Amino acid sequence: MQRRAEAFANEALELSDRVLAMQYRVMATVLKAVDNHAEALPACRVCIDELHRLSAVKECFNVELKKGFWARFSKDERRRIISSTCRVNRVVYDVARMVGFVNKELSANNWPCVDTEGKNV
Numbered sequence: 001m002q003r004r005a006e007a008f009a010n011e012a013l014e015l016s017d018r019v020l021a022m023q024y025r026v027m028a029t030v031l032k033a034v035d036n037h038a039e040a041l042p043a044c045r046v047c048i049d050e051l052h053r054l055s056a057v058k059e060c061f062n063v064e065l066k067k068g069f070w071a072r073f074s075k076d077e078r079r080r081i082i083s084s085t086c087r088v089n090r091v092v093y094d095v096a097r098m099v100g101f102v103n104k105e106l107s108a109n110n111w112p113c114v115d116t117e118g119k120n121v
Helices: 002-009 014-030 040-055 055-066 076-099
Strands: none
Touching: 002 014, 014 040, 014 055, 014 076, 040 055, 040 076, 055 076
């Protein structure tokens, strides 16, 4: 799992590769705790927080939500990043729901959000 963390932190990689590394990191975390998924949730939450704090991910959400001039460029790549980010969130949400943690630790009020210039997504 250390290599996936290193891949995510490697700023020389393309954003899509870094997001993919985070997807693998979440999957590995969930699979590592296959007998007790509740143990995986704190680590998965850290993964989501790291992904959402990534400035390039924030920028993708910002540009897509504003629909300004820059929204015309790199539309497909930006939407792939947003989609991948949402998939990572969905996997963790499904695991949390499966073990009954949605109403406790990962409720809508506690769920890590992408901060897009004052708005949380």
